[in-house]
Amino acid sequence: MHCWNSKIETLDRGGIERMQLSSLKGLVSRLYECSPLYHARMREAGVMPADIASLEDVVRLPAMTKEDLRDNYPDQLFTAPPKDILRYHVSSGTTGKPTVVGYTRKDIENWSESLARSFASFGLGDRDVIQVSNGYGLFSGGLGMHYGAEKLGAAVVPASTGGTKKQIELIKDLRVTSIACTPSYLVHMNETAEDLGVDLGSDTMLNSAILGAEPWSENMRRHIEGRMGIRAQNCYGASELSGPLFTECDQQDGIHIWGDLCLVEVVDPETGEHVGEGERGELVFTMLQREALPMIRYRIGDLSEIEWERCACGRTHPRLQRVTGRVDDMIIIRGINVFPSQVEHVLGSIDEVTQQYLITVESQGVLDRMTVQVELDAVAFTDDILALRGITAKVSKALQELLNVRVEVQLMEPGSLPRFEGKAKRVIDKRVVM
């Protein structure tokens, strides 16, 4: 086994947990002393730094959600002095307000370190050429992968998104060995390559892909690996946590979450209490080393489970199983996060329609198509089809403005959409996962 940092990566669980506790204590003391906001929140929760005596005590700390980031836009949660901030990434918000993540030099260093370890865990090294086909820019994906790959000593091809034919040429000509992108983009690229008569498996040096930023399945992995003859590695991260952070090792048996950088808990989404070890629940992340934007018990909304058993690769850090759902039903359309609550929000502001709606997402070729069915308010019914079309257009425009995604709106007869007694099912995802 080749490790990027074997001392840390193979430390036993007790050792990892001791590091985590020591970092957590330091973090909590620092925030209590330096951040009026965290200080107030801890006082409110009735917890002092001295109360954190074991890792289990982490539950006493108040949890954070995306709301906290939005409410404190742009940088009120930052705890590093402005002169120490080296970079910002910005992600689209759920009610139109974006969230901003800041990084100090050490934050970027740790982020890169995390990815370098992950890349090495499935065999990448300084001889590799990694094409980063994640978006560069405000989105944290492209630059995150870029720095991780450079840290590893690999050569980076910063292709970003789009220009698929050019990307295929680059893979051939620059002898690219690994590509980072979304699974759907890789499938699209492979289809384009086939049309051009290029077999990405045998006509190029490509032998792995680092895939994330959208949910994908084991079936999709089998499809990609079988069709392209490469290894498809699952990657996990979130902009709030830095960006893409962790991947699977060559065993493809869960994503190694580096315990020295990150403490992950699994809680019951309803009660917020810890579930039993190995049980499924909502993931809660504490970034132990972050300087610019501390994340304490961040409830990210993803549902999965954590396995602590030593991996067959020899690494000891907890492994994250596939994310199988979202607490808040967030859907990702063409790489953009969409929350059903946003749709509700828009409908609430338009008199001619009710709050009943149904979102359908379908694959259109390799792209996603989103349709929103809304019920006309019976009072607004008119015999005038042009006026009804006008209502459809109004809803469509308002949704597009907030979501930044093209939306097809269908106006429905009042009462025709399904009603729910318990939790409403507002999203039908018909996308083909191959």
Place this chain on the structure above:
Amino acid sequence: MSVLRQVSVMVENRTGKLADITGTVGDAGANILGFSIAEGENFGIIRLMVDRPEQAHEALKNKGHTVSYTEVLAIRMEDRPGGLHEAASSCGRLGINIVYAYAFRNPGHAVLVMKVDNAAEALRSLRAAGIEPLDHSSLV
């Protein structure tokens, strides 16, 4: 007053919906004189000219249908070749813009039902030209 009340119903595209509507109207004791179906993107609008619009409207509403009144005009046409052409020509000459129209036939004459841009103005122009729009009692 010869502006007629047409009953318009919004219906989702589903088989059996028309029969739902016609059954309700029949049970309410309203006779459908003429009707048309307009097709929207994923719903239709059924437009009904009945002899008792209030009964039909109430029964449909009670059954949970989305229903409204629409003001339309109806004029008599000669039931012979060229009859519709004469009616259409008159409207054209009088500057009446027809949004949609449908027709039905009674013994002895035919009726053209029209939704126009401005019903009150169209009514005046028609009358000034000696064409008396029909009221509910003279429809049948």
